[in-house]
Amino acid sequence: MRAGVGLLDRLGTVAIIGVGLIGGSVGLALRTRKLAEWVVGIGRDAGRLAEARRLGAIDEATTDFQRGCAGAEVVVIGTPVTRVAADVALAARHAARGALVTDAGSTKRQIVEQIEQDETSRAVFVGAHPIAGSERKGAAFARADLFEGRVCVVTPTERTPADRLARARAFWSSLGCRILVRSPESHDAALAWTSHLPHAVASALAASVPPELLALAAGAYRDGTRVAGSDAALWTGIFLANRGPMIEALDDFGRRLGAFRAALVDGDEAALSSLWEQGRANRNRYAEHDPPESSEYPESCST
Amino acid sequence: MRAGVGLLDRLGTVAIIGVGLIGGSVGLALRTRKLAEWVVGIGRDAGRLAEARRLGAIDEATTDFQRGCAGAEVVVIGTPVTRVAADVALAARHAARGALVTDAGSTKRQIVEQIEQDETSRAVFVGAHPIAGSERKGAAFARADLFEGRVCVVTPTERTPADRLARARAFWSSLGCRILVRSPESHDAALAWTSHLPHAVASALAASVPPELLALAAGAYRDGTRVAGSDAALWTGIFLANRGPMIEALDDFGRRLGAFRAALVDGDEAALSSLWEQGRANRNRYAEHDPPESSEYPESCST
Numbered sequence: 001m002r003a004g005v006g007l008l009d010r011l012g013t014v015a016i017i018g019v020g021l022i023g024g025s026v027g028l029a030l031r032t033r034k035l036a037e038w039v040v041g042i043g044r045d046a047g048r049l050a051e052a053r054r055l056g057a058i059d060e061a062t063t064d065f066q067r068g069c070a071g072a073e074v075v076v077i078g079t080p081v082t083r084v085a086a087d088v089a090l091a092a093r094h095a096a097r098g099a100l101v102t103d104a105g106s107t108k109r110q111i112v113e114q115i116e117q118d119e120t121s122r123a124v125f126v127g128a129h130p131i132a133g134s135e136r137k138g139a140a141f142a143r144a145d146l147f148e149g150r151v152c153v154v155t156p157t158e159r160t161p162a163d164r165l166a167r168a169r170a171f172w173s174s175l176g177c178r179i180l181v182r183s184p185e186s187h188d189a190a191l192a193w194t195s196h197l198p199h200a201v202a203s204a205l206a207a208s209v210p211p212e213l214l215a216l217a218a219g220a221y222r223d224g225t226r227v228a229g230s231d232a233a234l235w236t237g238i239f240l241a242n243r244g245p246m247i248e249a250l251d252d253f254g255r256r257l258g259a260f261r262a263a264l265v266d267g268d269e270a271a272l273s274s275l276w277e278q279g280r281a282n283r284n285r286y287a288e289h290d291p292p293e294s295s296e297y298p299e300s301c302s303t
Numbered sequence: 304m305r306a307g308v309g310l311l312d313r314l315g316t317v318a319i320i321g322v323g324l325i326g327g328s329v330g331l332a333l334r335t336r337k338l339a340e341w342v343v344g345i346g347r348d349a350g351r352l353a354e355a356r357r358l359g360a361i362d363e364a365t366t367d368f369q370r371g372c373a374g375a376e377v378v379v380i381g382t383p384v385t386r387v388a389a390d391v392a393l394a395a396r397h398a399a400r401g402a403l404v405t406d407a408g409s410t411k412r413q414i415v416e417q418i419e420q421d422e423t424s425r426a427v428f429v430g431a432h433p434i435a436g437s438e439r440k441g442a443a444f445a446r447a448d449l450f451e452g453r454v455c456v457v458t459p460t461e462r463t464p465a466d467r468l469a470r471a472r473a474f475w476s477s478l479g480c481r482i483l484v485r486s487p488e489s490h491d492a493a494l495a496w497t498s499h500l501p502h503a504v505a506s507a508l509a510a511s512v513p514p515e516l517l518a519l520a521a522g523a524y525r526d527g528t529r530v531a532g533s534d535a536a537l538w539t540g541i542f543l544a545n546r547g548p549m550i551e552a553l554d555d556f557g558r559r560l561g562a563f564r565a566a567l568v569d570g571d572e573a574a575l576s577s578l579w580e581q582g583r584a585n586r587n588r589y590a591e592h593d594p595p596e597s598s599e600y601p602e603s604c605s606t
Contacts, residue, residue, distance in 0.1 A: 279506035
């Protein structure tokens, strides 16, 4: 490993375990921005790795974790949440001395707890979650600009080494992310509302509409169910890793829908209008946080 | 009025009552496609009419319903569902002899029942619902191609004059719509699932997320709540006009969400996965019906 892995230096070798949508986008961003001298993709499926290489997401592909991690200054874990802790343990044992290991999992508490039980992992690991994904799977949908302007939540604990934390912040920043630091628990409690609940709702909505009526589906169905096309194993893993906060969010959502139903039964125009305005106000608040990317996602879709 | 208002002839004068997003798009489509010699916009707000004229959606603007309708071969009602029946009655009395009056309301049973109680209205009216809208309001968001490839449900009853039905089909087809013919009841039962339920769900979801967490909102929230920004009065009217079918749809959706909650409580991976796959399968069926408009709405949004 080179001397002087300062925050502003170009990285030497970065290894990415799991070169799917997120891992592939990390690779593309590193290579496009010339942030690393060499990007190694590591995975279990040689075919997928070859595709990632063909797409320019990595310089080199290997199914040999030990060889792939050797010499890496940074190892990014891009595998599903159920596999992150095991892959961190492997990376911690095979990466260069002084390496940083970070992940991109959508839940953090369970992952960080598992990882901190292993001293070797704990010494090198900083949890992270770049809030940028898609219902699409695989390096074919990776984009060099996937992280630009996106929030990345970094989730240290009191046991996280300070130098690794600084490097994890610098690493995700260098890909274009805006960094927020939260505890793993605080991250999971927030994401239950802002991502996991919306996924569960999208899935139930997608399933509700009788198939013979889909020809009459409007834009509200299309947009409201987009993420329901995501990978089942990935999302089942996320839901199970964040059960408590998700049940809370589901119950609150259920109460709101119940109030809506009651207003409908009563034909109560004022109550319906008030419920609608609550949603509209929050949606408008959100739009201020995250202005529509007009060139990419014009929101003038059909209803 | 000209002789020979055949299905293939260019129309003379078309009047549009309510020149908002839908009415404005009808005007733009008529003028861009050169389907009418003259397009008159009629409304209650002179400022909005002037804007619609400036935007090229109409040739002439007036707040005088009688003058505006006089001489029109076709009158399109683009006002909210709570106003459609009254505007049809006005149009039926002031339009040229032989005129067709059609609407674009999102619900049909109540509107058609009201209209059929008035003999003058009934003799000229054919209900229609082009399934193309937006959470945006006003002629400023109108588009000449809003109806291209979109389904328009035409909802005659046994009392609808056959010649008007043929002309309504030809009219909406000429704007680019694919025509489906359904009874008003069948339309409303379907749209409760395909549009009204998704709107109620989007609204409850938008309201659920605590405001202080919106900075962490992911693409699933953004897309799942897009339509929650729509106009409150418009949607309250639609919900109240379709209470029965909507309550049924809400209850089915609630049962699915309940099953999801139960699987979470039990930590039942197989059940969660099965529920997720049901949503995914229906979402994929939908995508076959309505292939993504890749240039306009790339679905590679962030989650």
